[in-house]
Structures are given as structure tokens and as C-alpha cells.
Amino acid sequence: MANTPYPQSYYAASANPVPPRPALQGEVETDVCIIGAGYTGLSSALFLLENGFKVSIVEAAKVGFGASGRNGGQIVNSYSRDIDVIERTVGPKQAQLLGQMAFEGGRIIRERVAKYNIQCDLKDGGVFAAITPKQMGHLESQKRLWERFGHNQLELMDQKRIREVVACDSYIGGMLDMSGGHIHPLNLALGEAAAVESLGGIIYEQTPAIRIERGANPVVHTPQGKVRAKFIIVAGNAYLGNLVPELAAKSMPCGTQVITTEPLSDDLARTLLPQDYCVEDCNYLLDYYRLTSDKRLIFGGGVVYGARDPANIEAIIRPKMLKAFPQLQNVKIDYAWTGNFLLTLSRLPQVGRIGDNIYYSQGCSGHGVTYTHLAGKVLAEALRGQAERFDAFAGLPHYPFPGGQMLRVPFSAIGAWYYSLRDRLGF
Numbered sequence: 001m002a003n004t005p006y007p008q009s010y011y012a013a014s015a016n017p018v019p020p021r022p023a024l025q026g027e028v029e030t031d032v033c034i035i036g037a038g039y040t041g042l043s044s045a046l047f048l049l050e051n052g053f054k055v056s057i058v059e060a061a062k063v064g065f066g067a068s069g070r071n072g073g074q075i076v077n078s079y080s081r082d083i084d085v086i087e088r089t090v091g092p093k094q095a096q097l098l099g100q101m102a103f104e105g106g107r108i109i110r111e112r113v114a115k116y117n118i119q120c121d122l123k124d125g126g127v128f129a130a131i132t133p134k135q136m137g138h139l140e141s142q143k144r145l146w147e148r149f150g151h152n153q154l155e156l157m158d159q160k161r162i163r164e165v166v167a168c169d170s171y172i173g174g175m176l177d178m179s180g181g182h183i184h185p186l187n188l189a190l191g192e193a194a195a196v197e198s199l200g201g202i203i204y205e206q207t208p209a210i211r212i213e214r215g216a217n218p219v220v221h222t223p224q225g226k227v228r229a230k231f232i233i234v235a236g237n238a239y240l241g242n243l244v245p246e247l248a249a250k251s252m253p254c255g256t257q258v259i260t261t262e263p264l265s266d267d268l269a270r271t272l273l274p275q276d277y278c279v280e281d282c283n284y285l286l287d288y289y290r291l292t293s294d295k296r297l298i299f300g301g302g303v304v305y306g307a308r309d310p311a312n313i314e315a316i317i318r319p320k321m322l323k324a325f326p327q328l329q330n331v332k333i334d335y336a337w338t339g340n341f342l343l344t345l346s347r348l349p350q351v352g353r354i355g356d357n358i359y360y361s362q363g364c365s366g367h368g369v370t371y372t373h374l375a376g377k378v379l380a381e382a383l384r385g386q387a388e389r390f391d392a393f394a395g396l397p398h399y400p401f402p403g404g405q406m407l408r409v410p411f412s413a414i415g416a417w418y419y420s421l422r423d424r425l426g427f
Contacts, residue, residue: 004061011186024204024225033229038068041235043376049199060208064189070339080365105370118191125277126180135282234360238340255304351393
């Protein structure tokens with residue numbers, strides 16, 4: 001049977017020790033079978049286990065193998081499209097409920113880290129950096145919007161103030177969110193998996209779901225076994241493939257690239273990011289970066305539509321890093337990798353139920369670290385019969401890509417080119 005290891009990333013190289021988790025052999029029964037041991041699956045499992053459910057997770061590779069263990073490690077609030085867009089899309093009543101949840105994911109992460117003593121280098125503070133006056137105006141509006149929904153840990157920064165937190169000459173201002181922050185994302189997933197197992201949950205690694213047998217008592221089939229369950233949660237996101245065709249038709253895997261420098265001197269690291277905040281700029285195709293616990297700079301950006309792996313990741317991302325920090329010209333890159341996230345046409349997550357007993361959440365659209373933790377709680381509530389918050393997400397429109405799967409990549413790339421051009425021209 002194939003054994004799929006972690007990609008050669010900084011996160012995999014610095015991961016905390018984990019126990020062996022064998023593949024599923026034979027047949028098991030459970031209350032809930034979760035497909036995917038990333039943040040959505042792990043968060044769902046924890047909330048369900050804490051409420052007395054019996055839970056089994058099947059994972060095609062290893063815990064956190066996908067986006068959960070490869071992302072930039074930034075805790076960013078709200079959704080990929082903000083609450084004002086949601087309000088225009090679905091109206092004020094539904095938007096009010098979704099707005100109240102927009103800042104919950106970060107709190108869930110911190111609660112998990114504290115409750116289960118997860119060692120994942122959690123740091124507070126995230127910066128949104130504006131390059132143009134239009135972007136600065138957007139941040140001013142965003143601050144008012146978020147404060148309308150009770151989120152008050154925000155500070156607008158002028159050019160002088162942002163220079164105090166990031167040594168980049170490109171920014172004219174920004175916004176600091178002290179409820180944002182950053183983590184070692186793979187170690188967060190591994191810590192959550194350990195918490196799942198401490199509560200009696202079972203995780204089968206190297207166990208891809210190859211078929212779902214639908215019906216009153218659904219069955220998840222794997223290469224060497226099957227899981228009979230009362231409920232199924234589909235949490236594969238960009239790594240789900242075509243297991244559930246009706247979900248694949250309304251989403252598109254996309255790749256993003258990340259590099260990690262060699263360890264920097266304490267003085268250089270402190271010069272770049274004196275308060276150790278994470279940063280993302282406000283461009284449509286944004287760049288993001290932060291320091292690791294051992295003083296490396298992690299820098300990510302770019303999107304490859306259709307999730308192809310670029311031949312030379314460093315060649316794509318290093319120029320972006322040097323544009324922000326030319327002082328790193330002679331610094332060596334130790335790690336470079338790509339990872340996939342799942343894009344939806346609306347850039348809003350897709351949540352729903354297939355039949356009576358198959359639940360799903362997918363399509364974080366690059367905004368998944370906080371949302372997935374919230375999604376786990378919302379899915380668990382729905383399985384317990386408390387569906388108001390689930391229904392608020394399920395009511396968001398799920399659009400198919402124009403032209404279907406054949407044309408979704410070129411159409412999305414053209415759209416991204418257009419918005420990237422607007423960024424460069426300052427519109």
C-alpha cells in the first residue's frame with residue numbers, strides 16, 4: 001500500500017514527534033466518520049468527542065498533510081470576502097449571524113492550545129499592510145465594519161507607526177489586529193490530533209476514502225476496509241479529488257508557494273519585525289510573511305490556478321521577498337514548497353448537507369486557518385440538532401465556475417490578472 005509522506009517543508013522538518021497511526025484494516029463502526037485529518041476534520045472531531053460522539057477519521061496521507069500543515073501560519077479573522085460583501089449577497093439578517101461568527105475561529109484556536117497544551121509557537125498580533133491610499137481607505141472601512149460586529153482589538157497605523165512594526169518601505173500605513181497572530185500550523189494540527197485521540201477518537205492515516213456508499217446508514221470505503229457510520233463529514237477540501245462530484249463541480253484547487261530562509265541573526269530578525277507580528281499586504285494576490293520561533297523568515301504568495309506545482313518555487317517567491325526586504329539579498333533559502341487551497345467562485349465557504357447524513361465544509365479560498373476551526377464547531381452543532389449557525393453558512397450561494405471544470409482555470413487566471421493589474425496601477 002502506498003505511503004504518502006509530508007512534503008519537504010520547514011514545518012515537516014520542525015514538527016513535534018508523533019505516534020504511528022496505522023491504516024484502516026477491516027470494518028469498523030462509529031457515530032461519525034470524518035474524511036480528512038486537517039483543521040476542519042480535527043476541529044469537528046474535537047467538538048463531537050467533547051459532546052459524547054464516537055468518532056473515526058480517515059486520512060489519505062498524514063495528519064495535516066494538506067493546507068493545514070503547509071499554510072503561512074497566520075491567524076486572520078473574518079472570511080475571504082468580508083461581512084459587507086456577505087450582507088450585500090444574502091441580506092442583513094443572515095449577515096448578522098455570520099458576522100458574529102467572523103472572529104470566533106481565532107478564539108477557538110487559542111482555547112484549544114490552552115486546554116490541550118498544544119506546543120505550536122502561538123504569537124499574538126497580525127498586520128494588514130497598505131501599499132496605496134485606496135488600500136488604506138479600505139482598512140479604515142474594514143475597521144469600522146469589524147467594530148460594528150464587536151471586534152475592537154484594532155489599531156490603524158500611519159506610515160510612521162507601521163515602520164515601527166515592519167521594516168518595509170513599501171507601506172504607507174496599515175491596521176494591527178491584536179487578536180490575529182501566527183502559529184506553527186502543522187504542530188497545531190498534530191496537537192489537535194493528539195487531543196482527538198486523548199478523548200477516544202481514532203485516526204487512520206494512509207487511508208484514502210475511495211467511495212461513499214450513500215443511504216440511511218452510509219459507509220466510507222477505503223482500500224483495505226470500510227467505516228459504517230450514522231453521519232459522515234467530508235473535510236478534504238483541496239485534496240478531496242472527485243470523491244463527491246457535486247462538490248468538485250463548484251470549487252477549484254489552487255496552489256500557493258512558500259519559502260523559508262536560513263536562521264537569521266537575532267539583530268536582523270528584530271530589525272525586520274521588531275514585535276514579531278505576522279504581516280500580509282492588501283493586494284488581490286497578496287504576499288504574507290512572519291518569523292518562526294528559530295528566527296527564520298517565512299514568506300509566501302502567488303497563486304497557481306489548478307494547483308500545478310511550479311518547477312522553481314524560489315524563483316517565484318524570492319523576488320517578492322527581496323522587494324519587501326532587500327537587506328536579505330545574501331540570505332540563503334532553506335525550504336521551498338507549495339500547497340493547495342480550495343477556491344470558490346464567490347470566495348465564500350461552501351457548507352451543506354447531502355441527503356440526511358453527509359455533511360461538508362469546503363472552499364475557504366485562502367482564508368482557512370480560523371474559518372476551519374469555526375466550521376468544525378458549526379458542523380458539530382448541526383449533528384447535535386442545533387442547526388441555526390450551520391444554516392446561515394449553508395444559505396450562502398454555491399456557484400459553479402463558468403465553463404465548468406474545463407474553463408475554470410483560464411477564466412480565474414484572467415480575473416486574477418485583471419485585479420493584479422489594478423493593484424500595480426493603484427486602482
